[in-house]
Amino acid sequence: xxxxxxxxxxxxxxxxxxxNSKPLDLQQRKEYHSRAVFWSPRKLREARVxxxxxxxxxxxxxxxxxxxxxxxxxxxxxxxxxxxxxKERERLRAKKREEKERIVAxxxxxxxxxxxxxxNSKKAIQTSQMGKRKASKPAVALKQRKxxxxxxxxxxxxxxxxIGRDLAPIAITRCGRNIKLLVKF
Numbered sequence: 001x002x003x004x005x006x007x008x009x010x011x012x013x014x015x016x017x018x019x020n021s022k023p024l025d026l027q028q029r030k031e032y033h034s035r036a037v038f039w040s041p042r043k044l045r046e047a048r049v050x051x052x053x054x055x056x057x058x059x060x061x062x063x064x065x066x067x068x069x070x071x072x073x074x075x076x077x078x079x080x081x082x083x084x085x086x087k088e089r090e091r092l093r094a095k096k097r098e099e100k101e102r103i104v105a106x107x108x109x110x111x112x113x114x115x116x117x118x119x120n121s122k123k124a125i126q127t128s129q130m131g132k133r134k135a136s137k138p139a140v141a142l143k144q145r146k147x148x149x150x151x152x153x154x155x156x157x158x159x160x161x162x163i164g165r166d167l168a169p170i171a172i173t174r175c176g177r178n179i180k181l182l183v184k185f
Contacts, residue, residue: 025050
């Protein structure tokens with residue numbers, strides 16, 4: 001027990017003696033080369049002031065470097081944030097574009113379905129209303145467009161406004177084709 005107490009006291013004394021002090025920059029003259037030098041209190045005071053000024057300058061320099069590092073980190077994070085925002089905007093634009101394309105495709109498909117349904121219903125109505133043999137039914141003249149000839153009325157100077165048609169008789173074959181007969185028969 002006595003040994004530990006004495007050892008701790010010895011350590012305390014040793015730590016008190018160990019100071020982290022560095023030699024003062026007393027700016028010794030070059031022509032003065034002796035080993036033992038006595039310094040005046042004024043020279044010591046000036047050396048301490050120079051050391052404190054150097055310490056302040058060093059701290060300011062470190063502070064400036066730290067601020068530069070913070071600014072650099074902030075600009076890097078801002079740039080990264082901007083890139084992420086741009087990617088997000090691009091992703092949203094692509095999503096909207098795909099949504100529009102999907103809507104357009106759905107509308108087009110819906111229109112196609114409606115057209116197909118109308119055609120199917122027309123076909124169903126036509127097949128139910130029409131018989132299988134077309135030859136047994138009278139010919140429908142509305143399907144074919146005939147050439148129109150302008151007939152000038154007599155006694156009119158402006159050329160006439162009456163339109164006359166030269167209709168040729170139509171015959172239908174057994175398979176349903178129209179045949180244009182000559183006018184003289």
